[in-house]
Amino acid sequence: MPEFLADCRARLAFDLLAHTWDGVVLWALRDGPCRPRELRRRVGGISPKVLTGTLHRLRDSGLVSSRRHREAPPRVEYALTPLGRSLLGPLEALGAWAAEHGDEVARAREDACAARLRAGTTPASPAPGRAGRPPSGGRSG
Amino acid sequence: MPEFLADCRARLAFDLLAHTWDGVVLWALRDGPCRPRELRRRVGGISPKVLTGTLHRLRDSGLVSSRRHREAPPRVEYALTPLGRSLLGPLEALGAWAAEHGDEVARAREDACAARLRAGTTPASPAPGRAGRPPSGGRSG
DNA sequence: CAGGATCCCCCAAGATACTG
DNA sequence: CAGTATCTTGGGGGATCCTG
Numbered sequence: 001m002p003e004f005l006a007d008c009r010a011r012l013a014f015d016l017l018a019h020t021w022d023g024v025v026l027w028a029l030r031d032g033p034c035r036p037r038e039l040r041r042r043v044g045g046i047s048p049k050v051l052t053g054t055l056h057r058l059r060d061s062g063l064v065s066s067r068r069h070r071e072a073p074p075r076v077e078y079a080l081t082p083l084g085r086s087l088l089g090p091l092e093a094l095g096a097w098a099a100e101h102g103d104e105v106a107r108a109r110e111d112a113c114a115a116r117l118r119a120g121t122t123p124a125s126p127a128p129g130r131a132g133r134p135p136s137g138g139r140s141g
Numbered sequence: 142m143p144e145f146l147a148d149c150r151a152r153l154a155f156d157l158l159a160h161t162w163d164g165v166v167l168w169a170l171r172d173g174p175c176r177p178r179e180l181r182r183r184v185g186g187i188s189p190k191v192l193t194g195t196l197h198r199l200r201d202s203g204l205v206s207s208r209r210h211r212e213a214p215p216r217v218e219y220a221l222t223p224l225g226r227s228l229l230g231p232l233e234a235l236g237a238w239a240a241e242h243g244d245e246v247a248r249a250r251e252d253a254c255a256a257r258l259r260a261g262t263t264p265a266s267p268a269p270g271r272a273g274r275p276p277s278g279g280r281s282g
Numbered sequence: 283c284a285g286g287a288t289c290c291c292c293c294a295a296g297a298t299a300c301t302g
Numbered sequence: 303c304a305g306t307a308t309c310t311t312g313g314g315g316g317a318t319c320c321t322g
Contacts, residue, residue, distance in 0.1 A: 004185025004186065005165045006184055006186040009236065009240050011165060013235040013236060013239035014235070027146055043147055044145025046147065060249065061246050061253075062248070090237075094155070098152075099150050105203055107203070108201065109202055
């Protein structure tokens with residue numbers, strides 16, 4: 001057992017979901033095998049390149065498998081491996097938590113933001129923001 | 142209910158743990174209030190600046206609270222809020238999963254890496270890597 | 283001792299063009 | 303239609319110095 005939390009095994013799970021789309025793509029595969037095109041539709045807002053990268057990373061971690069059909073129009077299907085399916089449980093727990101407490105988080109963030117405005121200081125932390133440009137509302141058309 | 146997973150409420154939870162140290166710091170606070178200095182010791186490998194940033198972000202999300210004692214040597218204590226404590230459950234689920242399946246992930250990654258070497262291609266995905274410089278192996282003691 | 287300010291590095295992710 | 307290569311951008315994280 002590691003002395004520092006940074007080396008804790010739980011850290012592995014965090015890193016597994018570290019990239020923006022990892023969790024969402026995993027979740028999108030819960031209903032069964034899926035082609036990239038369809039995945040993009042389900043997820044919404046993810047670029048082809050990033051989807052490929054995410055899928056390959058998840059595959060390299062053993063969470064996802066891929067099947068290539070050698071046809072004229074390339075056809076590939078991605079699916080969860082048993083290992084990947086076993087992660088759905090914890091993911092669900094996270095989702096359930098968000099469903100139950102999401103409002104509280106949102107409210108807390110608004111409060112913090114308001115308080116900061118009142119203080120007239122610089123944000124310093126855009127709250128939910130992450131790297132890149134999450135589609136936090138980008139899809140309106 | 143959002144049509145796209147990218148807008149799903151679960152996404153909120155993912156984003157909550159999006160930053161490198163969020164989960165670990167949350168976990169480090171599970172045993173009770175703690176001062177930054179002690180937190181750094183427990184976590185291991187986190188810089189003071191980043192710890193402050195992490196703490197403030199978590200505070201702005203309502204997961205953590207802070208108490209300032211106005212003394213000559215500044216003294217601050219951070220603690221989980223009830224909301225933050227409620228996240229420990231899902232976090233624990235994630236940790237338990239990692240404890241049980243971590244080896245499989247590690248093995249899959251090694252396999253993928255080996256296969257890639259055999260193919261003589263460029264990595265394209267450093268596997269577990271993330272932004273910054275995670276102490277993935279810095280402290281091997 | 284807490285934490286703000288600053289500088290630097292690097293990678294995730296977007297956009298686009300091209301290949302199979 | 304799947305996947306890669308290239309360029310660009312934005313911000314997280316590390317290190318250091320400085321203030322309250």
